[in-house]
Amino acid sequence: xxxxxxxxxxxxxxxxxxxxxxxxxxxxxxxxxxxxxxxxxxxxxxxxxxxxxxxxxxxxxxxxxxxxxxxxxxxxxxxxxxxxxxxxxxxxxxxxxxxxxxxxxxxxxxxxxxxxxxxxxxxxxxxxxxxxxxxxxxxxxxxxxxxxxxxxxxxxxxxxxxxxxxxxxxxxxxxxxxxxxxxxxxxxxxxxxxxxxxxxxxxxxxxxxxxxxxxxxxxxxxxxxxxxxxxxxxxxxxxxxxxxxxxxxxxxxxxxxxxxxxxxxxx
Amino acid sequence: xxxxxxxxxxxxxxxxxxxxxxxxxxxxxxxxxxxxxxxxxxxxxxxxxxxxxxxxxxxxxxxxxxxxxxxxxxxxxxxxxxxxxxxxxxxxxxxxxxxxxxxxxxxxxxxxxxxxxxxxxxxxxxxxxxxxxxxxxxxxxxxxxxxxxxxxxxxx
Ligand SMILES: Cc1cc2nc3c(=O)[nH]c(=O)nc-3n(C[C@H](O)[C@H](O)[C@H](O)COP(=O)(O)OP(=O)(O)OC[C@H]3O[C@@H](n4cnc5c(N)ncnc54)[C@H](O)[C@@H]3O)c2cc1C
Ligand code: FES
Ligand code: FES
Numbered sequence: 480x481x482x483x484x485x486x487x488x489x490x491x492x493x494x495x496x497x498x499x500x501x502x503x504x505x506x507x508x509x510x511x512x513x514x515x516x517x518x519x520x521x522x523x524x525x526x527x528x529x530x531x532x533x534x535x536x537x538x539x540x541x542x543x544x545x546x547x548x549x550x551x552x553x554x555x556x557x558x559x560x561x562x563x564x565x566x567x568x569x570x571x572x573x574x575x576x577x578x579x580x581x582x583x584x585x586x587x588x589x590x591x592x593x594x595x596x597x598x599x600x601x602x603x604x605x606x607x608x609x610x611x612x613x614x615x616x617x618x619x620x621x622x623x624x625x626x627x628x629x630x631x632x633x634x635x636x637x638x639x640x641x642x643x644x645x646x647x648x649x650x651x652x653x654x655x656x657x658x659x660x661x662x663x664x665x666x667x668x669x670x671x672x673x674x675x676x677x678x679x680x681x682x683x684x685x686x687x688x689x690x691x692x693x694x695x696x697x698x699x700x701x702x703x704x705x706x707x708x709x710x711x712x713x714x715x716x717x718x719x720x721x722x723x724x725x726x727x728x729x730x731x732x733x734x735x736x737x738x739x740x741x742x743x744x745x746x
Numbered sequence: 747x748x749x750x751x752x753x754x755x756x757x758x759x760x761x762x763x764x765x766x767x768x769x770x771x772x773x774x775x776x777x778x779x780x781x782x783x784x785x786x787x788x789x790x791x792x793x794x795x796x797x798x799x800x801x802x803x804x805x806x807x808x809x810x811x812x813x814x815x816x817x818x819x820x821x822x823x824x825x826x827x828x829x830x831x832x833x834x835x836x837x838x839x840x841x842x843x844x845x846x847x848x849x850x851x852x853x854x855x856x857x858x859x860x861x862x863x864x865x866x867x868x869x870x871x872x873x874x875x876x877x878x879x880x881x882x883x884x885x886x887x888x889x890x891x892x893x894x895x896x897x898x899x900x901x902x
Contacts (some may be wrong), residue, residue: 485748485765485811507812514768514807515789527765531812555801579878581792581855584801585808660790661877 480517484526491535491640494528495615498636501526506638508551508590511582536589536640539563544646546570550589550639555580557588567608568746569650569668573600576654578661589639592624595631595687597718598662600654602688606679607668608650611643625688647672649702651743653735655682657722664723667691667735669743671702678736683717683728694736704740707733752816754779755823763810770794772810773820781821781850785880792879795851795858796820802858804878821850824857833857833896842892844883855879856893857900865901867894 486501488494498504504526507513516522530536536551539560546566548557557563558575577583577591577600591601592612605612605621612619615638624632633639647670654666663682670677676698678691697706712732717725751760754777761776773779773796784806785793794806797819824831830838833856843849859867859875872893873886881889 480766483765485809487811487814507809510808510812511789514809515787518787527809529809529812579792580858580875581795581802581804581878582789584803 480514481520481523483517483524485529486526487529487532489532489534491533491615491638494530494533495636495638497528498638501528504528504636506530506593508587508593509553509585510590511578511586512590512594512596530589541566542643545643546646547641547643548588549641550592551587552589554578554583554586554588554591558583566646567644567650569647569652569670569743570604570608570644573604573652573654573668576600576652576656576661588642592642593631593633593639595625595627595629596662597628597684597687598657598664598666598682599688600652600663600666600681603663603666603668603679603681604644604652605642606688606690607670607677608644608647609670609672609675609677610645612639613641613643614639622690628687630687645672649743649746651739651746653739653742655731655735665728665731665735667732667739669694669698669736669739671698671743674699676702680712680732683712683732685716685718691732691736694732698740702740703744704737707737707740748811750810750814752813752818754818755820765809765811767810768806769796769798769808769810769813769818770805773805773818779820779822783847783850785847785851790878790880791848791851792855793848793851795854795879797854797858800861802855819854821854824853831857832899832902833860833893836896836899837889837892840888840892840895842884842889848879848881848883852876852879852881852889852893856896859893860897860900865897867897869894 505524507527507529538549554574563571650670652668666681678694681688712729714725714729717728719725747762783793785791789807
């Protein structure tokens with residue numbers, strides 16, 4: 480790890496101020512991605528702004544008809560929250576599938592969403608649930624937030640403050656895990672809200688998380704596993720790596736989507 | 747160099763450290779508590795698990811400076827008055843180790859599992875909860891037995 484300046488922010492405002500003042504600084508949330516990356520010298524920020532003491536970035540609450548989760552809320556908090564289990568059980572489920580217990584005890588929703596790893600879980604939930612990412616500056620719809628591999632609409636020094644999820648009527652997440660890292664080889668999040676059905680796929684896209692429009696159209700007609708008969712994903716534009724090739728990933732998208740729909744309907 | 751203070755195994759400690767110092771380096775190199783191990787550089791193996799304010803975390807993937815004022819327990823903090831903690835005793839009884847490199851992390855994780863899930867643990871729960879701890883020697887069978895036995899012994 481290269482040397483850096485360490486700074487602690489006790490509030491969101493202080494974090495944003497520090498980011499404006501410091502040169503080449505990065506926010507440090509749970510550190511479960513950033514620190515391993517720095518250890519490998521794949522990242523070498525000049526400064527870190529530690530958010531772990533910023534209490535105003537933590538917490539889970541209902542605001543109107545939305546479930547709102549603070550950026551520094553850890554995966555374990557989402558996985559075990561009674562409120563999340565009642566309002567969007569699929570989201571609690573997903574949080575409980577991230578990494579392992581020690582990773583969930585540090586990693587945060589804000590860090591995961593800001594990082595936008597193409598195999599991460601939360602981006603699929605944000606996209607399928609039509610979430611809004613609320614920063615210190617603006618509100619960004621999930622459809623506009625995830626722009627590529629590890630790329631988001633965030634500007635330099637822009638802080639995710641919270642994420643707002645409209646409550647779906649039905650939702651579920653299914654993930655085919657890499658047995659070593661537990662990241663998604665393919666993960667599919669399906670959500671139905673009124674007539675609107677959204678299907679988001681993570682782990683597979685060569686350009687990161689994406690919506691599967693042919694699955695969405697079929698499920699909008701009828702939200703049932705049978706509606707997906709004959710519907711498949713194209714291998715074109717999907718990842719091929721040592722874990723799985725594009726054709727296999729395309730196949731898995733269909734399998735995970737059918738399982739997710741069955742799970743959503745069983746609730 | 748910035749200063750950090752925390753409580754480790756009940757003792758107040760502090761040190762002036764480079765910002766880069768990981769919690770595990772502070773424990774091993776500054777405090778010379780070498781029971782906590784480092785088995786990988788990808789945050790996957792769990793040899794480095796310690797408890798910070800009562801929760802199990804990987805001390806190789808967190809900065810010491812992030813834990814100003816924290817209460818840390820390492821493997822050295824489990825035994826009392828020369829008597830092994832019931833989970834340590836269970837690992838010995840059940841031969842839950844071979845080379846022993848993963849053992850400190852396994853035991854710290856196991857104690858955390860019991861704290862969260864209680865004293866009656868079935869095999870599936872134990873295997874699932876140990877996902878973040880890798881053992882290259884044992885094949886896990888005796889570790890799983892040890893955790894179940896240790897969990898029961900902790901109730902006594
Ligand atoms: C062994 C292991 C297994 C894992 N398995 C999975 C898995 O199965 N699924 C999965 O999805 N993830 C997995 N992860 C990643 C984990 O979920 C991380 O916690 C997450 O990707 C990053 O969150 P963090 O809070 O640790 O962020 P950090 O690592 O602290 O930060 C990540 C990035 O986000 C930026 N950032 C952080 N917070 C904010 C904010 N509020 N506003 C703006 N930018 C911010 C940082 O500057 C940094 O660039 C795994 C990690 C490990 C080590
Ligand atoms: S040394 Fe910490 S997880 Fe391997
Ligand atoms: S006993 Fe050797 S790694 Fe587990």
